[in-house]
Amino acid sequence: MNYKDMLVFLDAGNDTESRVDLAISLCQQFNARLTGVDVSTSEAYGNEYAERAVRLEEMFTARLQQASLTGTYRVAEKRTASWKDFYAHYTDLVVATQREESTDPITAKEIPGGIVMSAGVPVLVLPPRWRNSALGESVVLAWNASRESTRAMHDALPFLRRVSRVTIFEFAPPADDVDSAPDLVRKHLSHHGVNSEIFTWPDVRDISPMDALFSCLDRQQADLIVAGAFGHSSLMESLFGSASEDLLHNPTVPVLMSH
Missing domain, CATH: 3.40.50.620 (HUPs)
Known part of the structure; x- marks a missing residue:
């Protein structure tokens, strides 16, 4: 087995860009493609996170292009909590970050605990404010x-x-x-x-x-x-x-x- 398909969750919080950078680094190591899934809630578009929320696709696409990686941007369905709405069953590894009180309302509540229990694939859960672009020594x-x-x-x-x-x-x-x-x-x-x-x-x-x-x-x-x-x-x-x-x-x- 190898990781050929990876998925990273995107939201308007401050950890998203570093999480994407780590996912990109892993994709480069394993020669994998990367799917970014926007799991922002509707609350993310009505507060100080709104500008970051509307630019998630732009940020993700730009980072893929800079890294010369193949990838896809998707948006999770906000009206249901079905596993299929997070696309986790179609990947080899999911990259997520722990929840924080300050950003809890702007991210789907199933991330990451519900995904760990339902995805059927390994989930790499990062601590808040994780800024390293590599891990696993x-x-x-x-x-x-x-x-x-x-x-x-x-x-x-x-x-x-x-x-x-x-x-x-x-x-x-x-x-x-x-x-x-x-x-x-x-x-x-x-x-x-x-x-x-x-x-x-x-x-x-x-x-x-x-x-x-x-x-x-x-x-x-x-x-x-x-x-x-x-x-x-x-x-x-x-x-x-x-x-x-x-x-x-x-x-x-x-x-x-x-x-």
């Missing part, structure tokens, strides 16, 4: 031997093959006298040309799963998390329990999520 794979984390791992293979460092993170692994699940993952990834290492946090008495994960990120100097999305509204439920949605809203590190 060091990746942490959040692993718990579930269907969702397995799906996320395979969806992330195009990234994992290109990065310098991959760490398999497991929190509070169950006792197993036969085989270590992370070690099996490591061997599996090696057959895909991915070298990885294992980071296990066995003692759960004095730290939360999220704190353990971010400790791993700091130690590995990671700039991308790969994780499965669980449950209905609770993301990463099997791995992070009641604190699961914190991962989707973490303030510093992009997350590649699959459901």
Whole structure:
């Protein structure tokens, strides 16, 4: 698998241009085409964001031309919330940004959480004010031997093959006298040309799963998390329990999520 079709969401917020720049950078890496989908709500055209809202197509098209990329601009249907109105089922990777209170009314409410759960493709969720044009030098794979984390791992293979460092993170692994699940993952990834290492946090008495994960990120100097999305509204439920949605809203590190 490779990413040959990518989709980036467009709105009138301040993060859109940097989000488009990252999507373009990824398309250049993977030789992919890019679709920009305008997910602005009607509120975006009646306040201080109005000028940016009406120029989204112009901005997106200009950036495509500058990068000599093939792409398409589309507008999401504002009257319904059907999955097909966001075009996410017709791509290999979706690029979105976390919601912020200041811009919440001007972006369709399904972005990004609803898309993560319904798209059927991986969604790269960026923190607010993310301004880097590249990512993925060091990746942490959040692993718990579930269907969702397995799906996320395979969806992330195009990234994992290109990065310098991959760490398999497991929190509070169950006792197993036969085989270590992370070690099996490591061997599996090696057959895909991915070298990885294992980071296990066995003692759960004095730290939360999220704190353990971010400790791993700091130690590995990671700039991308790969994780499965669980449950209905609770993301990463099997791995992070009641604190699961914190991962989707973490303030510093992009997350590649699959459901």
